[in-house]
Amino acid sequence: MVFDALPVACGLGESPFWWPEQGALYWCDIPGRRVHRWRPRDGAHTSWPQPEEVGSIAPLPDGGLLLARRDGLFRLDAASGESERLAPPPYDRASQRFNDGKADPQGRFWVGTICEPRLPARGALYRWADDRLDRLFDGVSTSNGLAWSPDGRTLYWSDTQAHCIEAFDFDGSDGSLSRRRVLHRFAPKPADGSLAGYGGRPDGAAVDAEGGYWVALYEGARLLRLAPDGSVLTELALPVRCPTMPCFGGADLRTLYITTAAAKTAEQAAAEPLAGRVLALRVDVPGLPVNFVRA
Secondary structure, three states, rough: OOEEEEOOOOOOOEEEEEEEOOOOOEEEEEEOOOOEEEEEEOEEEEEEEOOOOEEHHHHHOOOOOEEEEOOOOEEEOOOOOOOEEOOOOOOOOEEEEEEEEEOOOOEEEEEEEEEEEOOOOOEEEEEEEEEEEEEEEEOOOOOEEEOOOOOOEEEEEEHHHOEEEEEEEEOOOEEEEEEEEEEOOOOOOOOOOOOOOOOOOOEEEEEEOOOOOOOOOOOOEEEEOOOOOOOEEEEOOOOOOEEEEEEOOOOOEEEEEEEEOOOOOOHHHHHOOOOOEEEEEOOOOEEEOOOOOHH
């Protein structure tokens, strides 16, 4: 399979989404402390540097962006590049930061944290709405994998370090969760750290129009498409060891974009020249349009 790659390299690309009205892909580079926008029709690339790491981003109806940075939630004015803080961080910045975040179909912003170091698991999942940040549950090491089913009645979420994807019944009227259950569990990484035979751990995800849950397997060099019951429908081998998150874009939402992490050594870089780039390929089933954060 041949992959296209965007001409922008990142240390750790994350949180991609497609803005239909702009015909543009957005994503962030966490260690690079930068938000990126790329327009495929003319190849125009714009980026906004940030003073802290940006774990995730989401679109606002007024054309701005919601940023989940280490130092809190911010509104970024794309025209001026200026940001305004909406909420302070609900954690110790020395040991945690915001990670994966997305808006639900009603416009609430959901975002989890990542622990540094990963254990003990002191992170949590939060919901931001009506200028309030609510803590939903804790005991999280690396919050990831947020996505909603096409009917908006199921929330998917994962704790990467736990190698587990979970599903919840989701009530759109009040944003409440119930019936927490395991969707898919992955074999843990070998104790010696070896990658031989290791299938990876669940990172970011996206859902398509048929309800398929596409998840990036970090250090597994692959994407999986899971059915709503957790069974594997498709396995897609990738030319990079560390994919981080897929999203659907293009006018028909049938271009699958995949952010990735850069190689850590010269040897890895030689073997994976596309590591750190955003990959792109065409798929048969379109994705769901991005949800905007309610202003």
